[in-house]
Amino acid sequence: MTPQTTATLNHPVLSSTEAQLYVADVKTSCAFFTSKLGFAIAFVYGDPPFYGQVRRDNARLNLRMVCEPVFVGDIREREHLLSASITVSTADQIKQLFIDFRSAGVRFHQTLKKEPWGS
Secondary structure, three states, rough: OOOHHHHHHOOOOOOOOOEEEEEHHHHHHHHHHHOOOEEEEEEEEEEEEEEEEEEEOEEEEEEEEEOOOOOOOOHHHHOOOOOOOOOOOHHHHHHHHHHHHHOOOOOOOOOOOOOOOOO
16 A cells, blocks of 8 residues: 555545524524524524524534624625525425425525526
């Protein structure tokens, strides 16, 4: 075995990632994720809360309170900036998740659509 082969076999494997979402109110955000999106609260820190995490299946989202706008002006709307991306197994699951969220009263910035790159 060469040193390069040994290094390749022993490399660290990344098993998951957790998006950091900036929110104005951690308690209100936790309520939205649990009541509308089917997440559960993993933890909340502070009184009043300043940091927390919600989870659903293998997806985990960290919620961090910020007291001022993170983005300037209307950049999020103009550039369609994403805060996080969660992967599901099939297109049918994506459609069902969209229907479930819409039925729960979730407002969407844009409708469900397939992008040229496959998303």
